[in-house]
Amino acid sequence: MQVINLNQKLSxxxxxxxxxxxxxxxxxxxxxxxxxxxxxxxxxxxxxxLFFVISGTLYxxxxxxxxxxxNPGDMIIAPAxxxxxxxTKDGMEVQLMLVEPGQIKHTGDVEHELTVRDYERI
Amino acid sequence: MQVINLNQKLSxxxxxxxxxxxxxxxxxxxxxxxxxxxxxxxxxxxxxxLFFVISGTLYxxxxxxxxxxxNPGDMIIAPAxxxxxxxTKDGMEVQLMLVEPGQIKHTGDVEHELTVRDYERI
Numbered sequence: 724m725q726v727i728n729l730n731q732k733l734s735x736x737x738x739x740x741x742x743x744x745x746x747x748x749x750x751x752x753x754x755x756x757x758x759x760x761x762x763x764x765x766x767x768x769x770x771x772x773l774f775f776v777i778s779g780t781l782y783x784x785x786x787x788x789x790x791x792x793x794n795p796g797d798m799i800i801a802p803a804x805x806x807x808x809x810x811t812k813d814g815m816e817v818q819l820m821l822v823e824p825g826q827i828k829h830t831g832d833v834e835h836e837l838t839v840r841d842y843e844r845i
Numbered sequence: 846m847q848v849i850n851l852n853q854k855l856s857x858x859x860x861x862x863x864x865x866x867x868x869x870x871x872x873x874x875x876x877x878x879x880x881x882x883x884x885x886x887x888x889x890x891x892x893x894x895l896f897f898v899i900s901g902t903l904y905x906x907x908x909x910x911x912x913x914x915x916n917p918g919d920m921i922i923a924p925a926x927x928x929x930x931x932x933t934k935d936g937m938e939v940q941l942m943l944v945e946p947g948q949i950k951h952t953g954d955v956e957h958e959l960t961v962r963d964y965e966r967i
Contacts, residue, residue, distance in 0.1 A: 724910070724927070729918045746922050749893045749946045751873050753920075771871045788846070796851045798875075800868050805846070822944055824871045 729755070729777060733818055735845045740837050742821055742829060744844040754821040754842065761810040765831035772801045772823045774809070779817030784808040851877070851899060855940055857967045862959050864943055864951060866966040876943040876964065883932040887953035894923045894945045896931065901939030906930040 732745050732755055740762065742754040758781075774781065775798040783791045783799060786806050791799050801807045811817045830838045854867050854877055862884065864876040880903075896903065897920040905913045905921060908928050913921050923929045933939045952960045 724907075724913075724921065724924060726913050726915055727920045727922075729920070746895065746920065747893070748873065748895045748922055748944050749891075749925070751870065751944070753895065753922075753944070769871075771869070773868065773870045773875065785846075791846075791848050793848055798849045798851070798868065799846065800849075800870055800875075802846060803871070822870050822873070822875070 729820070732845055733757070733777070736843075739816070740829075741839055742842055744842050747825060748822075750825050751822055752825045752827075752842070754823070755845075756819045756821060757816055758809060758819065759811050759816045760814045762808055763830060763833055763835050763837065764806055764808045765829075765833045766804055766806040767801075767823075767827055767831045769803055770824045770827045771803050772827065773821060774799050774801070775820040775822070777818040777820060779815055780812050781817045781819065782810050782812065784810065851942070854967055855879070855899070858965075861938070862951075863961055864964055866964050869947060872947050873944055874947045874949075874964070876945070877967075878941045878943060879938055880931060880941065881933050881938045882936045884930055885952060885955055885957050885959065886928055886930045887951075887955045888926055888928040889923075889945075889949055889953045891925055892946045892949045893925050894949065895943060896921050896923070897942040897944070899940040899942060901937055902934050903939045903941065904932050904934065906932065 864878040
């Protein structure tokens, strides 16, 4: 058990679209991610997924509703089964915190070159 | 599904030691709380509990290890079964985000005048 500082953890990596685990709360993972550009359309059949923006502007597209725009201090919860596509503006970097069940795959059931199989813990 | 802004949600209440639910992620609640002064010693037999400091300086005492000091951007996860006591410095207010299983009671098995039975959703 130790104090976890978000900025210190963010300083430990620079790769995009590769969430890092910083803690676990009763089976849910707390992750940090840096992203830039467009992700792929996907959903998570069983898991809700929380996106919390630390820096930058995040867009999340949905199939049947308006795109959400999130700025620092904003969060959104993508419910299980709802297809979504995170992306950033003009390829700029966004820093995120994620809260989601530990067994989640960030590309859902889509197998893609971006799919991470074993999340690094930092 | 909507964008949730932490500062907007924090503006909706001013009472201390009464966490408010702002979202749910696969059975875990995301809560905001304002606290000031000393809480009671307690643990949660079954649930881990994450404290993330938004403003102010939070201290968490533990029975068998050093007190943790958390400033904005810091988090700590109190594991299930570990007795702890949140408190603030000189009674100053601290604003917190909590992540914990939805069934948790914030005073654990301790029945106290501060015990909240039904968390308000804001």
